[in-house]
Amino acid sequence: MISTVLNVAIDCEDAYGLASFWSAVTGRPIHPESEPGDEETLVEMAEGPTLYFNQVPEAKTVKNRIHLCLRPDTSREREVERLLGLGATFVADHRRPDGSGWAILADPEGNEFCVLRGEDDAPVH
Template identity: 35%
Template sequence: MAYEFQVTVDCAEPHVLADWWAEALGWEVEAQDEGFIRSMIEQGHATEAETTRHGGKLVWATGAAIRHPGGLERAPRLLFQQVPEAKTVKNRVHLDLRAGDDRDAVVQRLLGNGATYLHDGRQGPHTWVTLADPEGNELCVS
């Protein structure tokens, strides 16, 4: 049996990081239903403290997601989940962006948007650039 999945990234500021990754990948931030959130508060299933405002909208404070513009059939959803602790060691899982002939331009765009250069990598004829997103999560661009 094959399972569907999403990739979850622990972070301090899920909405800010979701915006950054949506821009980095050319994906879309999932809209959150403000009416549904208010309804959950009114029914006592949630509190105002569990929400925040981002981009002028009421959203759940602890999570934001992005998805490929072609939908979940095209690629798994990325969920950014708030955690209290900061990242302290290298990721055990990271995303590899395949930019092909545009690699250097993509690297420069990501650096301009707040990524940090970590190092160049090589395995045989294959090369890549390892960066970190604004919260220090590694990604490679090849």
């Protein structure tokens, strides 16, 4: 027996608003039946689990224990700039001079996520 990961649940203050940010990040649409003010909103990925945004009364107060890692279809630096333009904030820099590593950003509600080396970033041998 096994279990399949159906979705990644993200607690938030504004389910539709945060889903809109992640929809722009991933290029995937918000579920067509979702609308502003909904307490639950989905962004369905082309592959893998759905991003499920669940409105909760409490605000985020500590570092995430689980987070998303993104691999951009461009360079990591271009993607970091794009995400900052969408409303993300820069949290920490773990990029190394050899091109490896990652950048940690946070979405508009403070949930941390990583941006890994992108498809346009050549691996160093």
